[in-house]
Amino acid sequence: MMRSPPLTLTALACALALAGCQTFSPDGGMSVPAQLAGRHLDKDVVALRTEDDVSAARAKVDRLLKRPLTADAAVQIALLNNRGLQAAYNELGIAEAVKVQQTLPPNPVIAITRMSGSAETEIDRQIVADILALATLPARSEIARQRFRQAQLAAALETIRVAAETRRAFYSAVATQQLAGLLAQTNAAAATTAQYAKRLGETGAMNKLDQAREQAFYADLTTRLASAQQRASSERERLIRALGLWGDDLRFTLPKALPALPRRALALPSVEQDAVSRRIDLQIARIELDTLAKSYGLTKATRFINVLEAGYAGKITKDKEAGNTIRDNGFTVAFEVPIFDFGESRVREAEQAYMQAVNRLAQKAIDARSEAREAYRNYRSTYDIASHYQRDVLPLRKIISDEVMLRYGAMQIDVFTLLLESQQKLTANASAVEALRDFWIAQTDLSVATMRGTGGGDAAYVALTAPADPASP
Numbered sequence: 001m002m003r004s005p006p007l008t009l010t011a012l013a014c015a016l017a018l019a020g021c022q023t024f025s026p027d028g029g030m031s032v033p034a035q036l037a038g039r040h041l042d043k044d045v046v047a048l049r050t051e052d053d054v055s056a057a058r059a060k061v062d063r064l065l066k067r068p069l070t071a072d073a074a075v076q077i078a079l080l081n082n083r084g085l086q087a088a089y090n091e092l093g094i095a096e097a098v099k100v101q102q103t104l105p106p107n108p109v110i111a112i113t114r115m116s117g118s119a120e121t122e123i124d125r126q127i128v129a130d131i132l133a134l135a136t137l138p139a140r141s142e143i144a145r146q147r148f149r150q151a152q153l154a155a156a157l158e159t160i161r162v163a164a165e166t167r168r169a170f171y172s173a174v175a176t177q178q179l180a181g182l183l184a185q186t187n188a189a190a191a192t193t194a195q196y197a198k199r200l201g202e203t204g205a206m207n208k209l210d211q212a213r214e215q216a217f218y219a220d221l222t223t224r225l226a227s228a229q230q231r232a233s234s235e236r237e238r239l240i241r242a243l244g245l246w247g248d249d250l251r252f253t254l255p256k257a258l259p260a261l262p263r264r265a266l267a268l269p270s271v272e273q274d275a276v277s278r279r280i281d282l283q284i285a286r287i288e289l290d291t292l293a294k295s296y297g298l299t300k301a302t303r304f305i306n307v308l309e310a311g312y313a314g315k316i317t318k319d320k321e322a323g324n325t326i327r328d329n330g331f332t333v334a335f336e337v338p339i340f341d342f343g344e345s346r347v348r349e350a351e352q353a354y355m356q357a358v359n360r361l362a363q364k365a366i367d368a369r370s371e372a373r374e375a376y377r378n379y380r381s382t383y384d385i386a387s388h389y390q391r392d393v394l395p396l397r398k399i400i401s402d403e404v405m406l407r408y409g410a411m412q413i414d415v416f417t418l419l420l421e422s423q424q425k426l427t428a429n430a431s432a433v434e435a436l437r438d439f440w441i442a443q444t445d446l447s448v449a450t451m452r453g454t455g456g457g458d459a460a461y462v463a464l465t466a467p468a469d470p471a472s473p
Contacts, residue, residue, distance in 0.1 A: 029096045030089065032152035033159045037079060040451070041163055042072075045079045047089040057081065061249075068253045071170050071440075074243060078166040079159065081244040088158040095151030102144035146291045150284050157280040160448065162242070167444045169239040174254050175437035176232040179430055181256065183225040186426050187218070194218040197415075210415040217419050258436045261390055265383040268376055271450055275372035276365055278451035285361040292354045368449075375442070375449035382439040389432035397428045 027034070030047050037045040048054050057080040064073045079085065197214035200206035240250060268274070276282060404421040407413045 024096060024100060028089075029092045029148065029152050029155070033089070033092075033156045036156040036159055037163075040160070041075065041079075043076050043079050043163070045085075045159060047093070048086055049093075065245075065249055065252045068255050069170065070255070071167050071259070074170040074239065075163045075166050077243050077245075078162055082162050082166075082242065083244050085158060085162045088155050092151050092155040095148050099144045099148035102147075103141040143291055143294050146287055146294070150287045150291070153280050153284045153287070157284070160280065160451075164444050164448045166239070166242040168441050169235065169242045170254075171258065171437050171440040171444075173232070173235040173239040174258050175433055176228065176235045177254055178257050178433050180225065180228040180232045182426065182429055182433070183221060183228050186422065187221040187225045190214075190218040190221050190422075206415075213416055213419055217422070258433065258440065261383070261386050261436060261439065265380055266446075268446075268450070271372045271376045272369045274450040275368040279368050279449075280451065282361070282364055282368055285357070285364050289354070289357045289361055292350070292357050295350060371449045375446040379439075379442045379446045382435065382442040386432070386435040386439045389428070389435050393428055394432055397425050401425050 025031075028047055028049065030045070033045050037043045044060075046053055046057060048057060061077050061081050064077050067073070069077075194214045194217070197206055197211045201208065201211040236254075240246075243249075245252070401421060404413065404418060408415075408418045
């Protein structure tokens with residue numbers, strides 16, 4: 001009658017078979033961030049892990065930097081060149097390594113003991129395997145895969161954060177540069193007027209009051225121009241940090257003005273549902289809840305057995321005097337006896353961790369709804385304000401400015417009225433630029449709050465990642 005192989009050898013064979021199936025993904029888990037960038041942002045992302053990856057990304061960045069930047073070009077450069085984002089992708093690679101490690105069966109332990117005496121020599125051999133770890137391997141593997149899915153979504157979330165931050169920095173940099181340009185033009189005109197007023201004062205054609213007003217206006221503009229240039233420099237540096245640029249790349253050029261206001265604003269009647277069903281942070285929280293539920297079940301199943309090891313045990317005894325060899329075979333089992341710890345603490349900890357995740361998910365869903373409503377209100381209000389400036393305020397200011405110049409040329413008004421109009425015109429133009437900047441930033445914030453696309457204006461938007469459970473707490 002053929003004897004069945006020992007339990008340990010069978011378990012070891014199964015473990016080796018399972019181990020042979022575990023491999024790393026070809027893309028290092030980048031499928032989710034790549035799907036995000038391609039479908040939601042219409043951009044390319046890559047984890048720079050080889051020299052070819054670095055060279056290809058560098059070539060694309062160089063091509064984009066040769067032309068004046070647009071918001072889309074700036075986002076693409078950041079997604080390829082931002083080292084903080086690359087660090088997040090490295091974190092994804094670490095998470096995949098942990099996943100593969102967690103899905104592997106435990107290594108068996110081999111122990112050999114040799115004892116020598118005057119009459120005989122004993123050799124003990126043991127091969128011990130962690131049976132509990134093998135029994136729970138499928139559940140632990142599933143939990144590890146869900147943790148890896150969380151890491152993929154976290155990398156996708158960092159991708160959208162970097163893209164949004166780059167857009168905000170781009171619009172702020174262009175706006176401050178445009179404001180500085182407006183002040184520079186007005187300042188140059190004021191300098192010419194102030195110099196002319198000084199000459200008129202020397203000839204007695206302009207009184208001291210009007211001359212002082214011209215000089216004060218010019219001095220005030222000079223101070224405001226210096227402050228605007230400083231802000232423009234700071235905002236440019238903020239954009240540089242988002243783009244991950246240095247050295248010769250800092251010579252890139254920005255457009256002279258912000259993009260034009262869209263002809264109509266978006267209507268989003270289901271903005272709250274979009275946020276709840278599409279937000280990546282909510283998807284991560286849902287996976288965390290499901291993972292803890294599985295972990296809680298595993299904790300309950302193993303609460304009374306912390307360690308269970310079994311294996312083959314062999315003993316060889318050599319009698320030096322008789323010259324005989326005696327072989328003894330058997331098995332060994334070791335487990336922890338729950339005398340003091342019955343596993344209640346672990347079960348209670350798992351229960352509280354699960355309920356904590358439930359409450360956090362519920363709060364995140366409430367926050368997501370509120371943030372989506374607030375983002376949409378900000379988007380509509382900034383659009384209405386910017387549209388009001390473009391449609392009403394600036395045309396009226398131009399009419400007023402033209403009429404004031406005509407009356408000043410006909411000597412119907414004094415220089416004080418002319419200077420006051422110049423200040424009001426400058427303020428209106430600056431406010432219009434700031435309103436347009438606020439709109440583009442608000443549109444970016446709306447995209448982040450609802451996980452809707454930022455490019456293409458009124459184009460149809462698509463979901464960020466694979467469909468998630470649309471139910472909300």
